[in-house]
Amino acid sequence: MQLQSLKKNVVRTVAANKRAAEQSCLSLLEACDARCKFVQLQAHILKLGLRNNPLVLTKFAAISSELNAVDYASSFVFSPDADSRLYDAFLFNTVIRAYAQTGDLKEKALVLYNAMLRCGVLPNKFTYPFALKACAGLGSLSLGQTVHGSAVKFGFDDDVHVQNTMIHMYCCCGSGVKYARKMFDEMPKRDSVSWSAMIGGYVRLGLSTDAVDLFRRMQIAGVHPDEITMVSVLSACTDLGALELGKWVESYIEREGIQKNVELCNALIDMFAKCGDVDKALKLFRNMSGKTIVSWTSVIVGLAMHGRGSEAVSLFEEMIRNGTVPDNVAFIGLLSACSHSGLVDKGKGYFSLMTKEYQIVPKMEHYGCMADMLCRAGLVNEAVAFVQKMPVEPNPVILRTLVSACRAHGKLRLGETISKSLISNEPTHESNYVLLSNIYAKMSRWENKTKIRKMMGKKGMKKTPGSTMIELDNEIYEFVAGDKSHKQYKEIYDMVDEMGREMKRAGYVPSTSEVLLDIDEEDKEDALNRHSEKLAIAFALLNTPPGTPIRIVKNLRVCSDCHSATKFISKIYNREIVVRDRNRFHHFMDGLCSCKDFW
DNA sequence: ATAGGGTTAG
Structure with missing residues (x-):
C-alpha cells in the first residue's frame, strides 16, 4: 500500500536528515485518511522526534478535524510536556478552526483563543474569522462582543473578511442584529459578501421583508450579487410566499448571467414549490444536473405540501434507484408526504425501512410524522399506543397532535387529560389552553371554557397574532x-x-x-x-x-x-x-x- | 501555509 511505503520512507530518511524527515512526515500526514489509524500517526510523530515541530503538529491538527478527533489532537498538541515556546499563530488558528467547525465543541475554540493570548502568541488576521465563527455557532452575543473588542485592540477590525464575519456573527446572535446592521452601515467598503451576510442574516431571523429591501438597496448601490446572494434572496421569497417576486428573481438571475449552481437550483426549486407552483419546481428539478439529496428532498417536500403524496413517494423510490442514499431529512419529508395524503401503510413501511435498512435512529420529528399520520387517519388509539411505545418521551408538539385528534374523533376525556398535563408542563404556551378550551366547547362545558380564558388572561401570555x-x-x-x-x-x-x-x-x-x-x-x-x-x-x-x-x-x-x-x-x-x-x-x-x- | 456570505425538515 502507498501508505506503507510512505512510512518506510519516513523511517529510512529520519536517521540521515531531520529536514527530510519533516517533509516525509508531512507527506504521510497528507496521505492520511479516515482509514488510517490516527493514533499510529501520533506514535510515529513521537518516534521521529517531531513532538515539538510546529509544522507537523499543525498538519496533525488539521487532519484531526476531518476525522472528528479534534479533541484528541488538541490534547496531544497542547499537552503539558510539549514545548509551548514553539506554539505559533498558525498552529492555534488550525485548532481553533477545527473546533469552530465541530458541532458541540465550539466553546473550546474560544478557550483556545484565550489560551493563545495567555501564551503571548499574537493573533493574526486569520484568527478572527475562526474565533468569530465559533461565537456565531454558539449564538453568544457577549462572547462575540469580547472577540470583537479584541480584534479592535490588535488592529484587525478594518479587514473586510473580519468585518464580514462580524456581521455574520452578530446576525447569529438574535438581538445582535442591530449591531450587525450598524457595522454594515458604517463599513467604508462593502463587497458582495458583506451584502450577502446581512441579507442572509435577516432571512435567518425571519425578517424577510428587510432582506428584500436590502437586496433592492444593493442593486442601487451597484454591487453585483453572486449566486450566494441570490440563494438568500430566494429564501426570503420562499418565506414570504411571494411567487411574483420569486419569478422576478429567477429572470434577474438569467438576465445577469449569475451561475446557476446546484445550491441555487435547489433554492429555486424550494421557492417555486413553497410559493405554490410545484409543477414549475418539478420542471426545474427534472432539468437540473448534479442533483443532491437536498434537491430530491426539496421537491418531495414540495409535493407533500400540495397533498400530492403518491407522487412524492414515487420520487423517493426513483431517488433510491438513482443511487442517492436518503438521510433523516429525506425521511421526514417522505413520512410527512404519507401523512398528508393518508398513506398510512406506506408510511409504516418506510418508517421500518428507515430504521432497519438505513440504520437511521428515528428522531422526534420522525415519531411526530408517524403520530400525525395515524391521527389524521382517525386511528387515535393506535396513535396513543405508538406514542406510549416510543423509546423517548414525546415532546409537546406530538402531544398537541394527539389532543387535536382526540377532539376531532370524540375522545374528549383522553384529550382533556393530555391537555391538562400539557398546561402544567408548559404553562406559558398559548395553544395548550386553546386546545383544552376547544375540547370543553365540544363537551359543552361552558363554565370550564370561561375558566380557561380567565387563566390565560392572568398568565399574560403573548399570543402569536395570526x-x-x-x-x-x-x-x-x-x-x-x-x-x-x-x-x-x-x-x-x-x-x-x-x-x-x-x-x-x-x-x-x-x-x-x-x-x-x-x-x-x-x-x-x-x-x-x-x-x-x-x-x-x-x-x-x-x-x-x-x-x-x-x-x-x-x-x-x-x-x-x-x-x-x-x-x-x-x-x-x-x-x-x-x-x-x-x-x-x-x-x-x-x-x-x-x-x-x-x- | 490558514479567511468571509448560501440550499432540504420541524
Whole structure:
C-alpha cells in the first residue's frame, strides 16, 4: 500500500536528515485518511522526534478535524510536556478552526483563543474569522462582543473578511442584529459578501421583508450579487410566499448571467414549490444536473405540501434507484408526504425501512410524522399506543397532535387529560389552553371554557397574532385580525360583510365555538369575520379582475372556520384561492379544497 | 501555509 511505503520512507530518511524527515512526515500526514489509524500517526510523530515541530503538529491538527478527533489532537498538541515556546499563530488558528467547525465543541475554540493570548502568541488576521465563527455557532452575543473588542485592540477590525464575519456573527446572535446592521452601515467598503451576510442574516431571523429591501438597496448601490446572494434572496421569497417576486428573481438571475449552481437550483426549486407552483419546481428539478439529496428532498417536500403524496413517494423510490442514499431529512419529508395524503401503510413501511435498512435512529420529528399520520387517519388509539411505545418521551408538539385528534374523533376525556398535563408542563404556551378550551366547547362545558380564558388572561401570555400576506402589483400587503391600518379598510370591511351575507345564503354556518373570547354569539361571528385570511381575501376580491386566482399566505395554520368559509367564497365569487398555511397548501375551487378536509 | 456570505425538515 502507498501508505506503507510512505512510512518506510519516513523511517529510512529520519536517521540521515531531520529536514527530510519533516517533509516525509508531512507527506504521510497528507496521505492520511479516515482509514488510517490516527493514533499510529501520533506514535510515529513521537518516534521521529517531531513532538515539538510546529509544522507537523499543525498538519496533525488539521487532519484531526476531518476525522472528528479534534479533541484528541488538541490534547496531544497542547499537552503539558510539549514545548509551548514553539506554539505559533498558525498552529492555534488550525485548532481553533477545527473546533469552530465541530458541532458541540465550539466553546473550546474560544478557550483556545484565550489560551493563545495567555501564551503571548499574537493573533493574526486569520484568527478572527475562526474565533468569530465559533461565537456565531454558539449564538453568544457577549462572547462575540469580547472577540470583537479584541480584534479592535490588535488592529484587525478594518479587514473586510473580519468585518464580514462580524456581521455574520452578530446576525447569529438574535438581538445582535442591530449591531450587525450598524457595522454594515458604517463599513467604508462593502463587497458582495458583506451584502450577502446581512441579507442572509435577516432571512435567518425571519425578517424577510428587510432582506428584500436590502437586496433592492444593493442593486442601487451597484454591487453585483453572486449566486450566494441570490440563494438568500430566494429564501426570503420562499418565506414570504411571494411567487411574483420569486419569478422576478429567477429572470434577474438569467438576465445577469449569475451561475446557476446546484445550491441555487435547489433554492429555486424550494421557492417555486413553497410559493405554490410545484409543477414549475418539478420542471426545474427534472432539468437540473448534479442533483443532491437536498434537491430530491426539496421537491418531495414540495409535493407533500400540495397533498400530492403518491407522487412524492414515487420520487423517493426513483431517488433510491438513482443511487442517492436518503438521510433523516429525506425521511421526514417522505413520512410527512404519507401523512398528508393518508398513506398510512406506506408510511409504516418506510418508517421500518428507515430504521432497519438505513440504520437511521428515528428522531422526534420522525415519531411526530408517524403520530400525525395515524391521527389524521382517525386511528387515535393506535396513535396513543405508538406514542406510549416510543423509546423517548414525546415532546409537546406530538402531544398537541394527539389532543387535536382526540377532539376531532370524540375522545374528549383522553384529550382533556393530555391537555391538562400539557398546561402544567408548559404553562406559558398559548395553544395548550386553546386546545383544552376547544375540547370543553365540544363537551359543552361552558363554565370550564370561561375558566380557561380567565387563566390565560392572568398568565399574560403573548399570543402569536395570526397574519396573512398577499402580493399585489409588486407590493406585499400584510393583514392581521381586525386590521384597520390599510387605506382601503372601510371598503374591505364592507366587502367582508357582503361576503358574510352571501356565504350564509349559500349555507355557511360560522363556527363560533372556535372563538375563545367570552362575548355574545353575534360578536363572535364578527370576530371570525375579521380574521386576517378573510380581510386579505376581501382585499383581493376588491383589487383583482374577476376570475383571477387569489394567492394568500398565512403565518399559522388556517382555522377551521376560515377553511370552510374559503370553500364558499371560491364558489360564490368563482375564484381559485390558493392558501399556504404553516403546514401545507390548500387549493380552493368551486366550493372544494384540495386537502379534502384532511389537514 | 490558514479567511468571509448560501440550499432540504420541524
